[in-house]
Structure formats: structure tokens, C-alpha cells
Amino acid sequence: MGKPRVFVARVIPEEGLALIRETCDADIWPAELPPARQELLSRVRGVEGILSLLTDAIDAEVMDAAGPQLRVISNLAVGVDNIDLDEATRRKIPVGHTPGVLTETTADLAFALMLAAARRIVEGARYVQAGRWKTWGPMLLLGQDVAGAALGIIGFGRIGKAVARRARGFDMRILYYDPYCREDPAAQELGAQCVDLETLLRESDFITIHVPLTPQTRHMIDDRAFSLMKPTAVLVNTARGPIVDPEALYRALKDHRIFAAALDVTEPEPLPADSPLLTLDNLIVVPHIGSASVATRGKMARMAAENLLAGLRGERLPYCANPQVYEAGMPSA
Numbered sequence: 001m002g003k004p005r006v007f008v009a010r011v012i013p014e015e016g017l018a019l020i021r022e023t024c025d026a027d028i029w030p031a032e033l034p035p036a037r038q039e040l041l042s043r044v045r046g047v048e049g050i051l052s053l054l055t056d057a058i059d060a061e062v063m064d065a066a067g068p069q070l071r072v073i074s075n076l077a078v079g080v081d082n083i084d085l086d087e088a089t090r091r092k093i094p095v096g097h098t099p100g101v102l103t104e105t106t107a108d109l110a111f112a113l114m115l116a117a118a119r120r121i122v123e124g125a126r127y128v129q130a131g132r133w134k135t136w137g138p139m140l141l142l143g144q145d146v147a148g149a150a151l152g153i154i155g156f157g158r159i160g161k162a163v164a165r166r167a168r169g170f171d172m173r174i175l176y177y178d179p180y181c182r183e184d185p186a187a188q189e190l191g192a193q194c195v196d197l198e199t200l201l202r203e204s205d206f207i208t209i210h211v212p213l214t215p216q217t218r219h220m221i222d223d224r225a226f227s228l229m230k231p232t233a234v235l236v237n238t239a240r241g242p243i244v245d246p247e248a249l250y251r252a253l254k255d256h257r258i259f260a261a262a263l264d265v266t267e268p269e270p271l272p273a274d275s276p277l278l279t280l281d282n283l284i285v286v287p288h289i290g291s292a293s294v295a296t297r298g299k300m301a302r303m304a305a306e307n308l309l310a311g312l313r314g315e316r317l318p319y320c321a322n323p324q325v326y327e328a329g330m331p332s333a
Contacts, residue, residue, distance in 0.1 A: 004071075004312045006049040009034060009056045012076060016301030020051070023309060041065040049308050051076065052083065059084040063091060072311020076304040078102060079240065080321045081213045089322045096307025097321045098300045100158060102291035107162035109290050110208050110238045113262035117234045118206070119143040120260070122284050144205065144232055144259060146170050152177070152204030154197070154220075155211035155239065156187065163208055164190045175200050179216075201228040206236065213240035221245060226252035233258045238290045241267035246277060253280050264290050 003025040010029055011017070020026050027043055029035050034055040035043060044050055044066040052058050054077040063070060063084075074096035075083060088095050116122055120143045127133060127141065151167045153160045153176040164174050164187075174192040177200045187194060197220075201207065207229070211217050221235070221244040229235070235258060237244050246267050252258050262284040266277075270287065277283055291297060307317045316326060 004048040005046060006051065006308065006312070007043050007047045008051040009040070009053050010076075012051070012304065013298045013301040015298040016076075016303075016305035019302070019305040019309065024049070024312070044070075048072075049074065049312050051304055051308050053077065054079065054082045057082055058088075060087045063087065063093065071314070072096065072308055072317070074304045074308040074311065074317075075321070076300055079212055081240065083321075085322050089325055092325050094311050094317045094325045095321045096304065096311065096317045096319055098303040099319055101299045101303060102296050103158040103162050105293045105296040106159050106238055106290040107166060109264060109286075110159070110163050110210075110236055111166045113236045113238070113264065113284060113286070114206050114208060114234060115146060117236065117260040117262040117282075117284055118146050123281050144234060146172070146206070148172065149205035150175060150203055152200040152207040153192070154178075154200065154207065154209045156184065156192070156194075157210060159238075160208075160210040161186050161190065163210065164192050172206075175204060179211075197225075198228060201225055202230075205230065205232060206234045208236040209239045209243055211239055211243065213242055218242050219245040219248075221248070223248045223251065226257055229258050231257060231259065235261040236263075237261075238264040241265040241269050246275075249283075250276050250280070253277075253282050256282075260284075262286075264288055 003023060006020065006024045006026050008020060008026055008028040034053065040056060041062060044062055047066055048069050049072045050058065050066065051074045058073055070093060072094055073083060073088060076098060078097055078099050080095055080097050083095055085095060120141045124141050147170045150173040153163055156176040156178040160176060167174055168190060174190060175195050176192050177195060177197045219242065226248055249261060253261060260282040264286050265288055266285060271277065271285060291300060303319055307319055310317050
């Protein structure tokens with residue numbers, strides 16, 4: 001019996017790729033950019049497994065192109081908003097993801113972006129590189145203090161709690177909003193207070209976003225949300241780009257309705273080079289590097305490979321985003 005055919009939508013760290021090459025007939029997309037739509041539809045034809053990235057839209061059309069022998073979809077990400085999860089579940093195709101592993105790494109970046117935006121670090125570096133630094137000045141690049149400030153965390157899951165742990169070291173007042181706000185032992189230990197979203201927006205000096213992208217969270221940070229924020233507020237988004245309305249963000253920053261923002265994710269993604277947002281000095285944008293440490297990306301690759309191989313063997317995925325596929329028995333092997 002031959003090895004199962006799989007499509008891997010990008011070169012991933014060797015910790016995962018070696019496992020896949022060893023046991024599968026793997027077609028690995030070699031380019032830096034993701035496969036174009038028609039290329040993706042062509043490459044998945046006849047495969048039993050797909051290892052996708054968040055840049056790959058895996059919907060009914062892709063599943064149809066793969067064919068009825070498709071057993072598993074493994075996503076190299078925590079979120080699965082690039083996959084039609086309902087359609088995969090309807091077809092009894094388990095979908096893997098990589099939860100937990102990137103919590104601390106993403107929290108590190110969120111806090112780094114918060115510090116960088118507050119103290120205008122990127123703007124200061126550009127100032128020096130442009131040859132504009134002539135002397136020390138008492139009014140030069142004044143920023144916002146982080147220590148002792150109020151931090152509002154939207155979404156109090158793993159990453160939100162990890163950011164709160166870091167905030168304790170800065171003696172910050174911690175507020176959080178979560179759709180499932182309830183008595184949380186972790187919140188009590190961290191001294192975090194659950195509030196409604198409007199209160200969080202009004203009272204926070206720093207606001208950091210850690211909710212998944214859903215119809216309810218799309219553009220939840222809009223013109224009205226910005227109107228509630230302090231003019232000294234700093235917004236950080238390391239979750240998903242469409243949670244923040246980009247046009248509203250531009251207006252808020254340009255008109256100095258908030259002090260600054262820092263984004264690891266954007267709408268659209270990547271952000272076009274001619275985007276008006278990139279003309280603003282009070283905005284930092286980095287290219288979706290929340291989980292981009294050597295150790296974390298290696299662990300993610302291994303988890304994605306383990307999900308893929310378990311699905312090919314007809315076993316339960318160790319990290320499954322739609323466990324309801326198992327309710328009526330295992331997918332056919």
C-alpha cells in the first residue's frame with residue numbers, strides 16, 4: 001500500500017515537515033507567497049490530507065476539488081477562520097489546529113507593541129535614521145507611561161491572561177471584557193476586574209485585543225468604540241485584523257482621538273504599501289509575527305503534523321477544532 005498523498009501549503013519548520021515526509025507522499029508548496037486559488041484547487045486534487053495556513057481559504061470548493069477521500073485538514077494556526085468549519089464537520093472531516101503553544105510568545109509581542117507605541121520607539125528610531133537628532137530636548141517624542149496605567153483586555157482567554165500576568169509587573173490596573181465574563185479564579189489571582197465593553201473603552205489607558213474573529217467581533221472596534229476611548233489611549237491588536245475597522249482606525253489616529261495604535265494583524269492582510277494607515281506616525285504595523293519565535297513555530301509545525309498524521313490513520317486528532325465530528329463515530333479510515 002502506497003503512502004497517503006497530502007498537500008502542504010507552505011514550507012514549515014523541519015520539526016513537522018520531517019514527520020510528514022517520512023510517512024506521506026507530500027506535495028509541498030515551495031514559494032514564499034501562498035498558492036493562488038486555482039493552484040490550490042489543482043494541488044489538492046486527490047489528496048487525503050491538507051496542511052493549510054491561515055492564508056489559505058479552505059471551503060467547500062476546495063473540499064470538492066480534493067475529493068471524497070479527503071480525511072483531514074490540519075491548520076498551522078490557533079484560529080480556524082480561514083476554514084469553513086461547518087462544511088468540514090458536515091462532511092465528517094476533522095480539522096486540526098495548534099492551540100496553547102503560542103500563548104506566551106504572542107503575549108510577549110502584544111506587550112512589546114504596547115511599550116513601543118506608548119514610548120514612540122519606532123518613531124524615535126526613524127527620527128535618528130533620518131538624521132534629525134540634533135540635541136536632547138525637553139519636549140522631544142513625549143510618550144505615555146505604562147507603569148501604573150489601566151490596561152483593558154478584550155478577550156480573557158489564554159493570551160489575555162498571559163498579558164495580564166505581564167501587566168502585574170508594571171503595577172497596572174487590569175480590566176477585562178469577555179463574552180463569557182463570570183467569576184474566574186485566574187482573574188482574582190491577577191487582580192483583574194471584569195467590566196462591560198463600554199466601561200473598558202472609557203477607563204483604559206491601553207487596550208489590547210485577544211478575541212477570535214466571529215460575526216459578532218468583526219469591526220467591534222469602530223467609530224463609536226474610538227469615540228469612547230481616552231485621547232491618550234493606545235490600542236494593540238494581535239488577534240485578527242477585521243476586529244478593528246481600518247477606516248475608523250485611520251480617522252481616530254489622524255484626528256488624534258487616540259494617542260497611538262500597534263497592529264500585528266490588519267484588514268486586509270497584508271496591508272497594501274499605499275494604505276493611508278502607513279502614512280501615520282502614531283501607528284506601528286508588523287507583519288503578523290505574534291507566534292514568530294524559533295521555538296514556538298517549531299512546536300506549531302510538529303502539532304500540525306501530528307494532527308495530519310492522526311487523521312490519515314483514522315485516529316482522533318490530538319488538537320481538534322471540531323470534535324463534534326467524532327460524536328457519531330470516527331471518520332472512515
